[in-house]
Amino acid sequence: MRTAYQEQLTGLSVQLGEMCGLAVVAMERATQALLEADLTLAEQVIADHEHIIARNRQVEQSALRILALQQPVATDLRTVVGSIHIAADIDRMGALAVHVAGISRLRHPDCALPADVRASFAEMGARAVQLATTAREVLLTRDPDKAARLRDEDDAVDAEHRHLFTLLIDHKWQTGVCSAVDVALLGRYYERFADHAVEIGKRVVFEATGGLPMHKQMA
Amino acid sequence: MRTAYQEQLTGLSVQLGEMCGLAVVAMERATQALLEADLTLAEQVIADHEHIIARNRQVEQSALRILALQQPVATDLRTVVGSIHIAADIDRMGALAVHVAGISRLRHPDCALPADVRASFAEMGARAVQLATTAREVLLTRDPDKAARLRDEDDAVDAEHRHLFTLLIDHKWQTGVCSAVDVALLGRYYERFADHAVEIGKRVVFEATGGLPMHKQMA
Numbered sequence: 330m331r332t333a334y335q336e337q338l339t340g341l342s343v344q345l346g347e348m349c350g351l352a353v354v355a356m357e358r359a360t361q362a363l364l365e366a367d368l369t370l371a372e373q374v375i376a377d378h379e380h381i382i383a384r385n386r387q388v389e390q391s392a393l394r395i396l397a398l399q400q401p402v403a404t405d406l407r408t409v410v411g412s413i414h415i416a417a418d419i420d421r422m423g424a425l426a427v428h429v430a431g432i433s434r435l436r437h438p439d440c441a442l443p444a445d446v447r448a449s450f451a452e453m454g455a456r457a458v459q460l461a462t463t464a465r466e467v468l469l470t471r472d473p474d475k476a477a478r479l480r481d482e483d484d485a486v487d488a489e490h491r492h493l494f495t496l497l498i499d500h501k502w503q504t505g506v507c508s509a510v511d512v513a514l515l516g517r518y519y520e521r522f523a524d525h526a527v528e529i530g531k532r533v534v535f536e537a538t539g540g541l542p543m544h545k546q547m548a
Numbered sequence: 549m550r551t552a553y554q555e556q557l558t559g560l561s562v563q564l565g566e567m568c569g570l571a572v573v574a575m576e577r578a579t580q581a582l583l584e585a586d587l588t589l590a591e592q593v594i595a596d597h598e599h600i601i602a603r604n605r606q607v608e609q610s611a612l613r614i615l616a617l618q619q620p621v622a623t624d625l626r627t628v629v630g631s632i633h634i635a636a637d638i639d640r641m642g643a644l645a646v647h648v649a650g651i652s653r654l655r656h657p658d659c660a661l662p663a664d665v666r667a668s669f670a671e672m673g674a675r676a677v678q679l680a681t682t683a684r685e686v687l688l689t690r691d692p693d694k695a696a697r698l699r700d701e702d703d704a705v706d707a708e709h710r711h712l713f714t715l716l717i718d719h720k721w722q723t724g725v726c727s728a729v730d731v732a733l734l735g736r737y738y739e740r741f742a743d744h745a746v747e748i749g750k751r752v753v754f755e756a757t758g759g760l761p762m763h764k765q766m767a
Binding site: 389392494506507 | 716
């Protein structure tokens, strides 16, 4: 009986790892669609989001089942409740990839990005995908040291995001209001995607140590 | 013993109602600070967010305590787990009010809003505050009909948000890229604030009916 219970807990981690893998792919494709104005890829990201939504429900149902039938306490209880939070974070990461894809689709056949911010988004996209990849490893290994490193990786995304805003608000922006609005919102989507990956890390640290996760200071 | 347990469950609803009340006040003040370029009020919203963060932790700790000690099942289990989700939603609502206040502070002594979108933000702000107020009532009454009505109230926020974007992307926008970026982000903050209020309603319906909450389709 105890073995079945442990399997259920492990199963929850595996479900989360797979779900996070879907968010990695979603942001990878959304970034490629954005950089290359690839409508087919953008639409695929949007359509595939239903798989992430379905996984979110499965995780929550699995967690409720474990809570009802196994009545975990202490660390196991934190892990199960943490899984619900983490699934919600991954679900949002997927939704943010969909938002990126949505802007690519809206501007097609044009590229939503003016030439002078393409490198910035290539960088932010790569870092966001890296963060989600690290978060996925953290979910599968439950390594609190790696989880804590997510915050450092996020600093690079934040720095790129700030750089983007200096480009937007200096007086040399040449490509008009509409593209500035797209770029501002896109920057926000990447920043939030990275924040959710950091939240996952904080949850895993919390589960391992019992210390409540610290809130990221809002800018 | 059963009575103490019921009291704990009721206590959770009361905690959530009070927490949502703080989000109502935060968005009310953030909107006033935005419309009137009121730095003191903006800073108060930012400082007061710590109270919402503290409430979020209290709700999660209360929920974990109930799960560990009372081991609820069925409807009660959904209510307790739902409380954790709802507290996270309210926490984000507070954070979004802080983002609104942050833009007011950044632009002070100027007003972040050009004259021709002030009415739009007054409208969106009032509707967002109304949504949060309804969400608070729903948390205290657990009335699923009122909860379902939150979605209709959100439609008005979405409509105003779309209207704002038509103002931004038509070619008559006169106040430059920087203010367009502020307005786009502010619009997004109000829209997300309203979305979280709708999520609270869906959670309450879910708890009452056992039907999984439907995902809002991402634009």
